[in-house]
Amino acid sequence: MKTVYLFISLLVSTISFGQQMESVLDNAFKAFESDSQFKHATISLYVVDSKTGNVVFDKNAQVGLAPASCLKVVTSVSAFEMLGKDYRYKTEFGYSGALESNTLNGHFFVIASGDPTLGSWRWEATKMDTVQQKLLAALKQKNVKTITGDLIMDESKWETGATPGGWTWEDIGNYYGAGARGLNWHENQYDLILKPGKNAGDSVDIIATDPELQVSVMVNELKTGKAGSGDNSIIYLPEDGLIGYVRGTVPAGNKTFIVSGSMPNASISLAAEIEKYFRNNDIILTGKSKTSVLYFLNKEKLPVAAKTLMTHFSPPLDSINYWFLQKSINLYGEAIIKTIAYEKTGFGSTDSGIHIIKNFWSKKGIEKSALHIIDGSGLSPANRVTTHALVTVMQYAKQQNWYSSFYNALPEQNGIKMKSGSIGGVRSYTGYVTGKSGTEYTFSFIINNYDGNPGAVREKMWKLLDFLK
Secondary structure, eight states, X not given: OHHHHHHHHHHHHHHHHHHHHHHXXXXXXXXHHTSGGGTTOEEEEEEEETTTOOEEEEESTTXXXXXXXXXXXXXXXXXXXXXXXXXXXXXXXXXXXXXXXXXXXXXXXXXXXXXXTTTOSSSGGGSHHHHHHHHHHHHHHTTOOEEOSOEEEEOTTBOSOOSOTTOOHHHHTBGGGOOOOSSOOGGGEEEEEEEOOSSTTOBOEEEEEESOOOSOEEEEEEEEEOTTOOOEEEEEOOTTOSEEEEEEEEESSOSOEEEEEEOSOHHHHHHHHHHHHHHXXXXXXXXXXXXXXXXXXXXOOOOOOSEEEEEEEOOOHHHHHHHHHHTTOHHHHXXXXXXXXXXXXXXXXXXXXXXXXXXXXXXXXOOGGGEEOSSSSSOSTTOEEOHHHHHHHHHHHHTSTTHHHHHHHSOEXXXXXXXXXXXXXXXXXXXXXXXXXXXXXXXXXXXXXXOSOHHHHHHHHHHHHGGGO
């Protein structure tokens, strides 16, 4: 009987505390939404008890809003479920024809599978120097000194388009706007090395690009801004673009200043690097570099590699996912979407990947209309997701055997494990927090169309979330 009384006492205490938290959040939210900065905004906050799933607070939880990078939790959890935390990409280096003495009488191939980490600086094994050294060792083992055919970059397993629909012109040319191709290299990113003037209004010189841009040229319209004014530059260069523009300002007072852009065609850039590496190591390529897209345009049959010389594997998905969430790398999200499509259908495309993900979550209780997404990273302002859907995804993750990998990848901000998101007029947070009582909450908090300073919005949102601690 004492056990029954104790259980009832704990139950009443839990209900009472839950009601108290609901009341606290209700009062805090009313004060929050009355702020003049949110006069014309749409705000959604959804909080549940992580253990029981009981709703603690609900404001506009079924309203679809632009989630910005909080969409990445959907992509992340979907990848763990459909690909597995140990999934690895592989890039094959192969050849056709025959090896005779020290000559390869045939084509040399780079056969891509969409690996977004190839050439990335985040792991020792993915750095381009490391990959090139492995490739050189494989060629030396076969005693290859001359390749009589072409260097063929095969991206045919994925669609030709790198950029998802809905991305804005101001984003696409910049490093965070790098789309995912069948072949990705150096995170499809290059640095634009600049020399600002001494005074505001002076012209800015472009010293170099690293890696060197291939094919494309840049029209320089940059000006020098005031010292300490920060990076206010924008690169306008679409995928496969030949002419780009760099506009805006960079601050005075620096010997050099670096801004990063997205490669218009990573396959061409990688081919140039491989050719250079061959020359530096006395390997003669008598043919030309060609991409699978070129064969498609010329309506020619793409040659096929008969043999594999070397296979490069990416880090496992849980390691890729760590950087995806920690650094909010949009490229990784777009690659994951297409990878899911490739593994399920045999061809990598954004639309197919999104269709598969929406179908998966519809079977887990999320209506398709609550997950109106068009990319895997949240960069498009046209995405619409409900906070209810995001919390449902987060709650699902807690029940899976890979949850620790997902949880550890979430950034810690304001003392809370949560993913953040920010694009024009949008601030969002989705995560887990444990209160002083020991109760853990799962929440999603999104604001669209706020006015004024983004930093002020962040501080106000954090103060409201502090009530959950």
